[in-house]
Amino acid sequence: MVPSAVPVPSLLGARAAADPGHEALAVAGSGRLTLRDWDEHSDAAAHGLMERGVRRGDRVALVFGARDWIAYAVCWMAVLKAGAVAVPLSDRQARPELTSMIEHCGATLTVHGAGPPPVPGALPAGELRGRPEPPPVELDPLDLAQILYTSGTTGAPKGVAATHANLTSPPVHPRRRPFAHSRHLVHAFPIGTNAGQVMLLHALTAAPTVVTLPLFTPARFAALVEERAAGTVFVVPAMAIELLNARVHERHDLSSVLLLGSAAAALPPPVAARLAGAFPSATVVNYYTSTEAAPAQTIMVFDPDRPGALGRAAGGSALKIATADGEPVPPGETGEVWMRAAAHPRAYYGERSDTFRDGWVRMGDLGRLDADGYLYLVDRESDVIKSGAFKVSTLQVEAALHEHPSVAEASVFGVPHPVMGMAVAAAVVPREPVTQPVTLPQVRAFLGERLAAHELPTRLLCLDTLPRNAAGKVVKRELRRLAEEHIGT
Template sequence: MPRSDPPLTVPELLAARAAREPERPAVLDAAGTTLTFGAWHARSLRLARALRARGLPPGGRVALPWGEDWTGYAVAFCAVLAAGGVAVPLSAALPDRQAAATLHRIGAAAVLHPAGHVPPAGPWWTADPDTLAAVDDTAELPPVRAGDLAQIVCTSGSTGTPKEVAATHGNLCHGHRTDPRPRRYAHSEAMLHAFPIGTNAAQMMLIEALTAHPALLCAGRFDADGFCALIERHRVGTVFLVPATAAELLRSGAADRYDLGGVHLVSSSAAALPPAVARGLAGAFPRAVLVNYYTSTEAVPAQVSMIVDPARPDSLGRPADPRDLRIADPDGRPLPPGETGEVWLRSDAPPRRYAGDPDASAAVFRDGWVRMGDLGRIDASGHLCLVDRESDVIKSGALKVSTLRIEAALLEHPAVAEAAAVGLPHAVMGAVPAAVIRADRPLDLDELRDFLAERLARPELPVRILPVDRLPRTETGKPVKPEIRRLLQAPADARPTPEPTPEPAPIDDPFARPFLGALGPTDASAPEPDPSHPRTEARPDVRQ
């Protein structure tokens, strides 16, 4: 989508929408609270003036540890930006030690929090919006420019140490207009998601609400029956999921208990969409188009997307401009189609960067390009096909084994509800595959191994399969690979049942946009793999 001219800021987008449609619902939550555009704008300006009166300087970084109060969060977020500050969304579930470490890393000036939340003490000041002193509603606010820093969010840390990603107003507002015609998702009166506050996916949904046609309906913590009940009650036309929530919805049987016929678009992002889950979604939402999106916290708004095609299970589609995707060698030199290498994306938006880490920024952000941390290839039709996360590929002897292929094969088994594969150290091979699974019915591991032997090459077969009651995951459903590796390496009598892993900071989850790019030709007659060589092509991996 062409860039607005001149570039816009978040306060400008909200002010324009409030002026045109002050009574139109903007944000709704599962409890029935509604925030109109007029109220959103007025409340955020009052709070912005209170923040300035409290001493927030332009560029001051304000942490926002929020729970499930989406309307309150929307006001607080826009207030920080209207005051000239930088919003840092955080999960309210962060342990104090992690929260304090994050606040120190970002150089927080203040913590703005909902009533009842007690943030950690530090050199920052803290406030509940309701307790800030009333101020003159005519007090002048500082100018906000498109090049000003607007927010800092964090990657999930699902495969390593999380990083803080900084975005300007120009980056957040790229592709938006104050009065677009038509507005996005015009087929819907409500668009539903269950992304936790503090994640990149949730942030992008909030920005999307400023200009999209439907109201943003926020489900809070995902519950399959509650989610489907909201779809039925509000006649939701657009649904945003990640593979973990999609799989949970299908396993619950909730799709059979509620009317989901009003859904016309289902968006999947944030992780690989296994073929078994894609088939299930097609059945649960028979009138909907299923679209897969690939981006990252670092790369937004650059993305690759396509309508999910069963004939191309390893394809993610193409960017709007083929020149915005490349496969490169470790030195960043482009590779020809068909060769596997590192995936890079770009867009014409102002780029993001890592906050306070110029060395890491230099390694990932280069001349408008963003290094995605994935391995992939471009096929003959220009579609991106992913192999795996670069850090997850198992280097076993002279072979590179894809954990995504192993996980997809495990999830084809009717008893396997969740699966995550990793590489374990091996004295001879360097590393060998292993997997953790959660079954939702009795399962014979020998039968499962026979099942996998029919679908995977010998080097891809897990040497160890560990059943658990719960997989350690981030708040948005990504398996925490370091913790899974520790579970597999621990002695059998020392393996605890993993508790849900709290998100150390917002996740890299992208927001989804309607599918706009043209699809290329499909090829349902791809050759079968040589059984003597493991295929390294993998299922799509859409990261947030």
């Protein structure tokens, strides 16, 4: 029987002993990492950390880019083996952001990948060398293991702390490893995100080799899927939209993909339907969770009869729609989405918050449950547009915009209005070649057959790209700024 609460390095040690030559992680054109190498190299790096004064409970910031996934995986495991707390950060973040996060968590050391130091005093990963033997540190499953900073689309990022037990739950049975239908699992999630950390844990526990690439482009990603005959592929909705708009399925054989997972944000139903056509052998699955709630999640196999559903709670987690006080509301009624992991919940590092309550996590979303227990999102609580007497769901308007034949990407947000309080605004990226005009009157006419009058945009921005953070989520405060600038021109 597999224990449910063990330190993360114990999983690596056990699997490396049983299957040392298994290729756990690979970066296209940049190398590979077997379980044996991961275990041995992280032992040596852990001694290197300890020789530099890192002690149990210390926070160590890890600033790496996508080309450095292998070095990052070694350093991340080394930090845990030394009894310290890993703080994964992306090198795509600006120095002021990195400095703020490093100071917030009180990191005693910053380790970085290739290139110049991201902050003064950072240590290159290549200099972490020590004795090639297991460090003499006794780990407790309830020890803090990592701090992940949220994406900060609506405010300042917060550090989300997770224990070893949280990261190793629910347990994986050695004979029933996830994604056993695949020899390769391909993704392009950045380091420093919850989705990226899930992929790193898959490299540790799942059946296939986890493969990523230094830089995501639709063509490179599709070529990698074809080259590796990947059975499993993970994307965020923004990547899915780019793949579809680039029509990569017309130039690459993607028939090996049996599972296409989308994470980090809700997948618009029109996009899910197009993905099912572009990946002819794949089951399209939407995973819903958050950095705060993981490993609690809902899982939904795309169902044309329930196109907007995000599934039911999975993996022993729990789901409810409730008031702000946590009191459940009846099926069909809109309320706040709450989730709870089976055990070992996360928390904000260094601060208290009503986001966490008795093991439950307020997701920051509004939603409802149908009679069968399927979750439907209404909107992000902070994104709902209160226009006059109406509340407008930006998700619903975005889904309708994705049906427009000339719209490649869309994001909907509220802007101030002197009478209504807030008005609906939309930003779109036109698809090339444009098949229909993308103007405000034309878009309102198109949406008028699909939405109520109060849901129609009163302002339209046509952009080359949507502003996104490192996790691929649209930064709506930047869209509001662009809209304000547009009014002034």
